Amino acid sequence: MPPDPVAFFEAQRPRLLRLAYRMLGSHAEAEDVVQDAFLRWHGAAGVENPPAWLTRTVSRLCLDQMKSARMRRETYPGTWLPEPLIEPEDDTLRPDNLTLSLMMALERLSPLERAAFLLHDVFGQPLDEVATTIERSPSATRQLASRARAHVQIDRPRYDVPRDKGEELARAFFEACRSGDPAVLGAMLAEGASLHADGGGKIHSYPNVITGADNLLRLFTSLARKFGDGMEFLEATIIDGLPGYVSRVGGVLQTTALEISEGRITAIYITRNPDKLTGITRH
Structure with a gap:
């Protein structure tokens, strides 16, 4: 555990919020999930790899949220779009390089496919860590990420506008x-x-x-x-x-x-x- 757990968590908060937003498509829900993770972090002891522990905790909380979110979106009046994320002026602060159109493509994935793709392909988590997070075998996780990648590649824009x-x-x-x-x-x-x-x-x-x-x-x-x-x-x-x-x-x-x-x-x-x-x- 870091010497100052609160300061460590606050340094991790922007990354965790971005992960939760990409998983859920909602700023408000992402903030709730990260705050829940903070409370669990505050009561944790003997954490050997704090960044991995926080990523795993936030991801699992998001997976729980995604089940109910899917039901809500099925009854959502009209077209559903993710909450708009206004990007910073500095493009280097966009480490995940996702776009709104790709967020829409992610909506067509199952919660586990979305989690596997985001954690492995977007946020760079090793496959074995992703498998532990989503509680699946490494081979099953690899298949989930591969299926998600195939779906997303169909919709991935092949252009970049300065x-x-x-x-x-x-x-x-x-x-x-x-x-x-x-x-x-x-x-x-x-x-x-x-x-x-x-x-x-x-x-x-x-x-x-x-x-x-x-x-x-x-x-x-x-x-x-x-x-x-x-x-x-x-x-x-x-x-x-x-x-x-x-x-x-x-x-x-x-x-x-x-x-x-x-x-x-x-x-x-x-x-x-x-x-x-x-x-x-x-x-």
Whole structure:
């Protein structure tokens, strides 16, 4: 046990929070899990490998949470999106390199597949430690990670947008949405572009995924006529690894993240559920 257990835990907290968030897709649930781990840590004795012990504890707590979370999402009103994670200015502080679109891909994995993939492939835990954490044999754990990897690779974007270029695209897209210019919007959208909007049943949103550039053009031109003067750009940022921005539309705070490939927008992720935007308080 470290000489100052509390100070040691606080130094580990950012890593543990990120792990819990990637497992659960919820900041609030991640904070609850990490706080629970802190209480268990406070009462622990004779811990030989503190970082591994904390990772194992948080992972197991998350696995317990994921079972009930799956049931809640099955009855969630409309499209469910992970809570938006506003990234730091320094890209080197994004050690796991996951994006919102990959988080959505992880949602299709079983809890054990997700845990095995995150712990081994993303957070670099040795396979035998992952096996101990999820209480499976090393061979079974290897199979879980392999299946998860195959699913995720299908959805892994093969592009990387520099921060400055991403901010430029985000601002340009916002202005195009506000003006409702079909020519500009049409040039920015990929043919099979999709829109995913999460209002949580509390704020008007679109319950189903909208797919196709023509459908999105009709939607955005309609929104421009209704809200054009009421669209306020607040900040360009990186949201879960994707270029995006924070804005208000008709007085409602929302985040918009853009998945971009070959210079065109392939997916738009809009979060309007106020419960998922409590961390964005400066606006």
